[in-house]
Amino acid sequence: MSTTADYTEKIPNNVSLHEDRRLQRALESWQPNFLHWWQTMGPALPTQDVYLRTAVNVGRDGWAQFGHVAMPEYRWGIFLAERDPGRKVGFGEHKGEPVWDKVPGEYRAELQRLIVIQGDTEPASVEQQRNLGATAPSLYDLRNLFQVNVEEGRHLWAMVYLLHAYFGREGREEAEELLHRNSGSLDSPRILGAFNEETPDWLSFYMFTYFTDRDGKYQLGTLKESAFDPLSRTCEFMLKEEAHHMMVGTTGVDRVVQRTVEVMREHDTDDVAGLGAIPLPVIQKYLNFHYSVSLDLFGGETSTNVANYYTAGLKGRWLEDRRKDDHKLTSDAMMVDALTEDADGELSIGQTEVMALTGLNTDLRREYISDCQGGVKRWNRILEEAGVKQRLKLPHVAFNRKVGAFAGIEATPDGEKLSAEEWNRRRGGWLPTDVDKTYVRSLMQPVHQRGKIAAWIAPPRNGINGQPFDYDYVHLA
Ligand SMILES: [Fe+2]
Numbered sequence: 001m002s003t004t005a006d007y008t009e010k011i012p013n014n015v016s017l018h019e020d021r022r023l024q025r026a027l028e029s030w031q032p033n034f035l036h037w038w039q040t041m042g043p044a045l046p047t048q049d050v051y052l053r054t055a056v057n058v059g060r061d062g063w064a065q066f067g068h069v070a071m072p073e074y075r076w077g078i079f080l081a082e083r084d085p086g087r088k089v090g091f092g093e094h095k096g097e098p099v100w101d102k103v104p105g106e107y108r109a110e111l112q113r114l115i116v117i118q119g120d121t122e123p124a125s126v127e128q129q130r131n132l133g134a135t136a137p138s139l140y141d142l143r144n145l146f147q148v149n150v151e152e153g154r155h156l157w158a159m160v161y162l163l164h165a166y167f168g169r170e171g172r173e174e175a176e177e178l179l180h181r182n183s184g185s186l187d188s189p190r191i192l193g194a195f196n197e198e199t200p201d202w203l204s205f206y207m208f209t210y211f212t213d214r215d216g217k218y219q220l221g222t223l224k225e226s227a228f229d230p231l232s233r234t235c236e237f238m239l240k241e242e243a244h245h246m247m248v249g250t251t252g253v254d255r256v257v258q259r260t261v262e263v264m265r266e267h268d269t270d271d272v273a274g275l276g277a278i279p280l281p282v283i284q285k286y287l288n289f290h291y292s293v294s295l296d297l298f299g300g301e302t303s304t305n306v307a308n309y310y311t312a313g314l315k316g317r318w319l320e321d322r323r324k325d326d327h328k329l330t331s332d333a334m335m336v337d338a339l340t341e342d343a344d345g346e347l348s349i350g351q352t353e354v355m356a357l358t359g360l361n362t363d364l365r366r367e368y369i370s371d372c373q374g375g376v377k378r379w380n381r382i383l384e385e386a387g388v389k390q391r392l393k394l395p396h397v398a399f400n401r402k403v404g405a406f407a408g409i410e411a412t413p414d415g416e417k418l419s420a421e422e423w424n425r426r427r428g429g430w431l432p433t434d435v436d437k438t439y440v441r442s443l444m445q446p447v448h449q450r451g452k453i454a455a456w457i458a459p460p461r462n463g464i465n466g467q468p469f470d471y472d473y474v475h476l477a
């Protein structure tokens with residue numbers, strides 16, 4: 001295998017696709033369906049070309065090239081990270097054995113399921129973000145949106161390649177289904193809840209790329225540990241692209257907060273709603289929403305499926321090789337979030353001890369939560385430096401949950417249990433109301449002129465690939 005992609009092929013790849021004519025033909029017949037999906041469900045704003053990064057190499061340096069590209073002609077390719085010939089299974093009952101180049105028959109159904117679930121999220125986010133181009137705050141942001149979109153499209157290719165190459169007819173059928181399910185569709189929605197929510201405005205987009213794309217980062221991190229080597233190598237390369245999506249979210253929220261405090265100080269008021277900026281309480285409500293729906297993506301606190309995936313070597317833990325234990329966990333225990341019952345039968349928010357293997361969803365969610373703290377810390381530094389006393393924070397893990405131990409109860413952002421009645425009375429203080437959403441949407445007027453930016457957001461500190469902010473990142477049609 002070479003690390004450099006072959007761009008003379010219809011489908012750029014570094015997996016020697018031309019050596020397997022059957023597979024090549026199957027993927028080439030999926031390609032027009034993908035392009036049809038892109039044209040009908042992808043970015044709606046007509047453009048001539050966009051300054052985009054295209055992956056060309058999986059090596060450490062110079063893995064991507066930048067240039068103006070007409071989006072439908074973007075070269076979506078198939079890239080696996082370099083093979084490590086001595087790689088061994090890092091956990092579970094096969095620990096220490098050589099990794100697998102083929103799918104073992106006994107794990108076929110589980111591996112296919114894991115790949116389909118990951119694959120389903122990639123095009124879903126493109127669909128969710130389809131109409132955002134029309135209200136972009138700058139050409140720089142518009143370009144970043146499209147970059148994220150084309151790369152999520154490539155991530156779909158990454159999963160479809162695995163389905164076609166390793167899962168036979170069933171895999172090919174699943175690849176078709178990935179284009180037929182659609183975000184928010186009543187008949188055939190996307191598999192996971194957060195991927196059926198709308199992304200109607202740019203504050204939502206930044207929160208989504210911060211919180212929901214970050215879930216993707218953690219899922220990919222666990223699949224990168226997989227004993228099924230092609231999956232591991234695919235995910236390793238996807239993580240490289242994912243870093244940019246995180247950056248878009250992190251700095252996007254930075255810039256919204258930055259602009260809000262500037263307007264607060266300029267007018268010496270906390271109430272910036274009439275002044276064209278987004279008030280801090282509204283930013284907090286958006287954060288509460290996106291964070292809580294993203295926590296749901298990690299599933300229930302305990303899961304025997306996930307325990308089995310781990311024992312089988314299909315899905316590991318975040319940074320598995322840095323964990324200081326036996327990587328089998330057969331005799332370990334851990335505490336997970338739970339509703340606990342006191343002496344008089346009253347339920348309260350607490351914790352319970354379970355076998356470490358069944359608590360792996362909780363383990364991953366905790367890694368994710370501590371990573372999310374990083375963003376909040378960073379945004380609070382902006383508030384602090386501006387001399388503003390308010391602070392943002394992550395709501396409690398029991399707040400607004402639809403999956404897991406706390407799905408059946410209501411809780412405040414501080415983790416205090418509430419009756420359904422009280423929740424309904426107070427939820428507008430914690431989650432975006434129609435009034436908040438309408439206000440945020442009213443600010444979403446497109447700024448499509450070079451070097452200009454909307455009034456509700458600060459310009460970025462740096463442009464893309466060393467280009468200035470006023471670079472011609474996008475040529476509109
Ligand atoms: Fe992705």
Ligand SMILES: [Fe+2]
Nearest residue numbers: 213216242245
């Ligand atoms: Fe992403």
